[in-house]
Amino acid sequence: MKLEIGNFVVKEVAFGAKTGFADGVFTVCKEEALAEVLKDEHITEAELHIVKPGDEVRLCPVKEALEIRCRVSGAPGNHPGVTSGLQSAATGRVHTLSGAALLVVGKHWGSFQDGILDMGGPFQRDTIYGFLKNLVLVADTDEEFERHEQQKKNHALRWAGMRLAEFLGNTLAGLTPDSVDTYELDAVNRRCAAAMGLPSVVYVMQPQTQMEAMGYNTLIYGWDGNHMLPTCMHPNEILGGAVISGSFMPCSSKISTYEFQNNPTIKRLMKEHGKTLNFLGVIMSNLNVVMEQKLRSAIMVAQIAKNLGADGAIVAEEGYGNPDVDYIQVIVELENAGVKTVGISNECTGRDGKSQALVALDPKADALVSTGNVSELLRMPPMKTVLGELDALQRDGLSGGWAGCVAADGSCVIENNAMFCSDHPSGYSVKRCFEF
Amino acid sequence: MCNLVNIARTVGSNRIVPTFAVPYPLGNPQASAEEQWKMRMHRVERAVQALQTDVQEQTLFAVER
Amino acid sequence: MxxxxxxxxxxxxxxxxxxxxxxxxxxxxxxxxxxxxxxxxxxxxxxxxxxxxxxxxxxxxxxxxxxxxxxxxxxxxxxxxxxxxxxxxxxxxxxxxxxxxxxxxxxxxxxxxxxxxxxxxxxxxxxxxxxxxxxxxxxxxxxxxxxxxxxxxxxxxxxxxxxxxxxxGYFGRGIRHQVFLADLGLEPVPACDRAVDMLLAKLNGAPFETELPIPAQDLVAIAPAIKDIRKAKIALVSSGGIVPSDNPDRIESCSATRWGKYDIAALERFPAGEYKTIHAGYDPAVANQNPNVVVPLDAIRELQKQGVLGEVDDYFYTTVGTGTTQGEAARMGQEISAVLHARGVEGVILTAT
The missing domain is CATH 3.40.50.2300 (Response regulator)
Incomplete structure (x- = not known):
C-alpha cells in the first residue's frame, strides 16, 4: 500500500480576499472560512486569528489541533467514517500545509481535556504548536447539555475543526507541492530479502478510550475505540487520517488529531524500514477501565505481535493513572511472548516529584522512554493577548487548573497536566523526567 | 479488595481479592439485585477467608465469576 | 560574601x-x-x-x-x-x-x-x-x-x-522532575527517536539505559493469619470515597489529604441518599444508588449474623484514592492503623476503586 503526502511549506499564514497557497504564503479568506464553520447551526459564534512562533499570545481552552490538508486521491475525505464516506485511508494522495496547524479554542467554556498553550515566552517550547504557524478558530456553541459539565464531548467544535481544515486544505488539491513523502510497505510476508533479514518491529498504540459513554473517545474510522479489540493496522491508515483524537484525556497526555496525522514515531519507523529494521505495522489497541478488559487487550496485542513475527515493539500510552496498568500489562505480555519492547509514556510523580512514576510497575518494563511529569508545577507569566477565555482554566475543571490559579494580571500557576498535549506521547517530546 | 489487582501488587498488598469493576467493586448494574448480592457475599467471604489464611508471598485469592 | x-x-x-x-x-x-x-x-x-x-x-x-x-x-x-x-x-x-x-x-x-x-x-x-x-x-x-x-x-x-x-554525581533521592534535554546541554532528541534508538540497541544486544528505572518493589511485611476469626473484630476501610452525604470532614474529591471515621454501629447497610461517594475518579452513579457496592457493610453484617466472624468495628474509615500522593496515602494509612490498633481491630477489609 502506498500513500503520498505532498507538502506545501508554509512561511506565512495571512488573511486575504481569496483562500489559497502561493509562494509560501497561505492566504485565508476569513468570511468564506467563517461561513463554512457556521454551516453547523450549533456553532453560535466564531472568529479566526493567526498566531506565529514568538507572538506573546496565550490560547485557552485549546480543544484540538489539526493539519490543514486535503485528499487528492484514495479516501473521499480527510477522515473517512467521520467527515466523509468510508474507504481505506492507507492509499492515495494527501496534500498538506507543512509547518502550520489549525487550533480550535473555546470562546468561553473549557473542559477536563482542554489545555493552555503559549506562542511566545518561556513556555512556548512546551508544545510543538508553539513552533507552528497557526490559524486559530475561536468559537462558541449551543451545547447547553454539557455547558457546565467537567467532561465535554466538544462535538460541534471538534467537527468544525475537521470541516474547516478540509475546506481550506481543498485549495491545495490542484497545486504542485514543494516535496512529496511516499510511505509504502509491502504485505508482511511479501517483503524483499533485505528487509526480511532485519529485526521485525511493531508499533503498539494505546489511544484514550476509557469513557463508557459514547462521544468522548478516540475514533478509528469513526468507530469508538472503547468498542473494539486490538487490531492490526497499516501505518498509512494513521498518517492518512483514519484516527481522530477524543475528548477525554487530561490535556498534557493527549494526542491531538494533528499528532495522529503526523505521528513522528511512525515516520521514524518508516524511515528505518529496510535499513535497520523491518517495520511490520501498527497494532491499534485501547485503554480500558476493568482489569479483565485490560488483560484481554494486552493478551491480544501480544498474540498479534507474535503472529506477525515481531522481534521488537514500541508501545505508546495516551494517558496516566490507571491506564498505566494497560501500558505495563501490554509490555509484560509482549516480553513474555519474547518480543523485546520499549515503552513511551509520561509520568506522574507529584509536584514534589516523590510519588511513584506509574501506578503499575514491573521489572520486565526495562526500556522506558519518559516524556514529562503530569504534575510538574509551572508558573506562567502573563501574555499580551489571550485568545479564548483564561478564566476557563480555573472555572471549568481543566486538568491541571484550579480555582485561584489565574491571577488578575493574567499570570497563572498550573500543573503541566493543563498544557496542551505537552507530553506528546506521540513522540515529539524533547523533555523527560530525571531523578534528583 | 480491588479490581486493578496489578496496582495492589505494585503497592505491596499481600492478600488480594479481585472485585468486579472500578466504579462498582462489589456490584454490577447489568445484573439483578439477587445476582449482585450473591456476588458481593461470595467475594467478601473470600476476603474473610483470606484473613484466616497464612501466606508466604503476595497472594491473589481467586473468585468465581 | x-x-x-x-x-x-x-x-x-x-x-x-x-x-x-x-x-x-x-x-x-x-x-x-x-x-x-x-x-x-x-x-x-x-x-x-x-x-x-x-x-x-x-x-x-x-x-x-x-x-x-x-x-x-x-x-x-x-x-x-x-x-x-x-x-x-x-x-x-x-x-x-x-x-x-x-x-x-x-x-x-x-x-x-x-x-x-x-x-x-x-x-x-x-x-x-x-x-x-x-x-x-x-x-x-x-x-x-x-x-x-x-x-x-x-x-x-x-x-x-x-x-x-x-x-x-550524587545518589538519586527518589525525586523525579521533568527537564528539557536542552537545559542540560543535551541533544534535544525527541521521544520517538529515543524510543527507536533504544529498541534497536535492545534488539541488537547493545547497551541501553531506560529513562524510568523500575524501583525495587516496596513490599509490606505479611501479617499473620487471624487464628480464630469468630472471635476477631474486623473493620471496613475504603479509598472509594463513601461518606455521609454532607461530607462532614470535607474530604477532598481528588488529591485527598483527609480521611474520615464514621459510626456504623446502628446500620445494617448503607442507605442510599444518606451516604454517597465524593470520589472524582470514577462514575459515581452506581455507588450512589447503593454505597454497599463500594463498602460492603450489608455483606459483612450478614457474615456477622451467620457467626462467621466475631465483631464488626463500630466505625468505618474512608478517604479518596484518586490523585492522592503516595506520601499522603502512607500518612493516612498510618493514622488509620493507629486508631484500628487502639480499638483492638485484628483484620481489615480494604476496598479500593
Missing amino acids: KKKAVHYLNQFFGQVGGEDMADFEPVLHDGALGCSNIFNGVAKNVEITHTLICGDNFVASHPEEAVERCLKFLEGKSFDLFIAGPAFKAGRYGNACGLVGKAVSEKFRVPVISSMNVENPGVELFRKDIYIFKGGARATTMKPDIEAMAAFADKIAADQRLLPAAME
Whole structure:
C-alpha cells in the first residue's frame, strides 16, 4: 500500500480576499472560512486569528489541533467514517500545509481535556504548536447539555475543526507541492530479502478510550475505540487520517488529531524500514477501565505481535493513572511472548516529584522512554493577548487548573497536566523526567 | 479488595481479592439485585477467608465469576 | 560574601583520636579543621566557619541524644549549608553523617551534602534525605570527594541550576522532575527517536539505559493469619470515597489529604441518599444508588449474623484514592492503623476503586 503526502511549506499564514497557497504564503479568506464553520447551526459564534512562533499570545481552552490538508486521491475525505464516506485511508494522495496547524479554542467554556498553550515566552517550547504557524478558530456553541459539565464531548467544535481544515486544505488539491513523502510497505510476508533479514518491529498504540459513554473517545474510522479489540493496522491508515483524537484525556497526555496525522514515531519507523529494521505495522489497541478488559487487550496485542513475527515493539500510552496498568500489562505480555519492547509514556510523580512514576510497575518494563511529569508545577507569566477565555482554566475543571490559579494580571500557576498535549506521547517530546 | 489487582501488587498488598469493576467493586448494574448480592457475599467471604489464611508471598485469592 | 557552612566530622577526621576515642561526645569547634581546610581551599562561594565533631560509637549507641546535642550546638548559629563527611566506606561514620544530616536538614531547612562509598550502608538509609555524593572506599580519595562536595555547594550558594543526580554525581533521592534535554546541554532528541534508538540497541544486544528505572518493589511485611476469626473484630476501610452525604470532614474529591471515621454501629447497610461517594475518579452513579457496592457493610453484617466472624468495628474509615500522593496515602494509612490498633481491630477489609 502506498500513500503520498505532498507538502506545501508554509512561511506565512495571512488573511486575504481569496483562500489559497502561493509562494509560501497561505492566504485565508476569513468570511468564506467563517461561513463554512457556521454551516453547523450549533456553532453560535466564531472568529479566526493567526498566531506565529514568538507572538506573546496565550490560547485557552485549546480543544484540538489539526493539519490543514486535503485528499487528492484514495479516501473521499480527510477522515473517512467521520467527515466523509468510508474507504481505506492507507492509499492515495494527501496534500498538506507543512509547518502550520489549525487550533480550535473555546470562546468561553473549557473542559477536563482542554489545555493552555503559549506562542511566545518561556513556555512556548512546551508544545510543538508553539513552533507552528497557526490559524486559530475561536468559537462558541449551543451545547447547553454539557455547558457546565467537567467532561465535554466538544462535538460541534471538534467537527468544525475537521470541516474547516478540509475546506481550506481543498485549495491545495490542484497545486504542485514543494516535496512529496511516499510511505509504502509491502504485505508482511511479501517483503524483499533485505528487509526480511532485519529485526521485525511493531508499533503498539494505546489511544484514550476509557469513557463508557459514547462521544468522548478516540475514533478509528469513526468507530469508538472503547468498542473494539486490538487490531492490526497499516501505518498509512494513521498518517492518512483514519484516527481522530477524543475528548477525554487530561490535556498534557493527549494526542491531538494533528499528532495522529503526523505521528513522528511512525515516520521514524518508516524511515528505518529496510535499513535497520523491518517495520511490520501498527497494532491499534485501547485503554480500558476493568482489569479483565485490560488483560484481554494486552493478551491480544501480544498474540498479534507474535503472529506477525515481531522481534521488537514500541508501545505508546495516551494517558496516566490507571491506564498505566494497560501500558505495563501490554509490555509484560509482549516480553513474555519474547518480543523485546520499549515503552513511551509520561509520568506522574507529584509536584514534589516523590510519588511513584506509574501506578503499575514491573521489572520486565526495562526500556522506558519518559516524556514529562503530569504534575510538574509551572508558573506562567502573563501574555499580551489571550485568545479564548483564561478564566476557563480555573472555572471549568481543566486538568491541571484550579480555582485561584489565574491571577488578575493574567499570570497563572498550573500543573503541566493543563498544557496542551505537552507530553506528546506521540513522540515529539524533547523533555523527560530525571531523578534528583 | 480491588479490581486493578496489578496496582495492589505494585503497592505491596499481600492478600488480594479481585472485585468486579472500578466504579462498582462489589456490584454490577447489568445484573439483578439477587445476582449482585450473591456476588458481593461470595467475594467478601473470600476476603474473610483470606484473613484466616497464612501466606508466604503476595497472594491473589481467586473468585468465581 | 561567601555563604557559611558547618562541617560534621567524626572523632578521627576531627583530629580527636582513633577507635579508642569513638565514644567522644559532640563538640562544636570554631573555624575549619583538618579536611575542612581542603574544602575551604577549593570552594569559591562557601566557607566552613564551624566544625561539629562527634564519635561514631557515641552516635551509634545514643542516636537520639547525639542528634539532640548536635542540634543544640547549632541553635542561634548562622549557616547556609551543612557538610557531613566524606564517610567513604565507614559504616558507622556514614550512619552518623546521615542521622545528624537528616536532623539538621529538617530542623534548619538548609541543604545537607555528604559523600559516601556505594557500599556504605548509610547510602541506602539516608539517600532520600540528604545529598550523598558517590565517594571512594578509603580516605585516599579525600581530595576528589571533598572537591565534588565543594563544587556542588558552590552551585547551591550561587543559586545555579542543579542538574539531575546522575550528572551531579550524587545518589538519586527518589525525586523525579521533568527537564528539557536542552537545559542540560543535551541533544534535544525527541521521544520517538529515543524510543527507536533504544529498541534497536535492545534488539541488537547493545547497551541501553531506560529513562524510568523500575524501583525495587516496596513490599509490606505479611501479617499473620487471624487464628480464630469468630472471635476477631474486623473493620471496613475504603479509598472509594463513601461518606455521609454532607461530607462532614470535607474530604477532598481528588488529591485527598483527609480521611474520615464514621459510626456504623446502628446500620445494617448503607442507605442510599444518606451516604454517597465524593470520589472524582470514577462514575459515581452506581455507588450512589447503593454505597454497599463500594463498602460492603450489608455483606459483612450478614457474615456477622451467620457467626462467621466475631465483631464488626463500630466505625468505618474512608478517604479518596484518586490523585492522592503516595506520601499522603502512607500518612493516612498510618493514622488509620493507629486508631484500628487502639480499638483492638485484628483484620481489615480494604476496598479500593
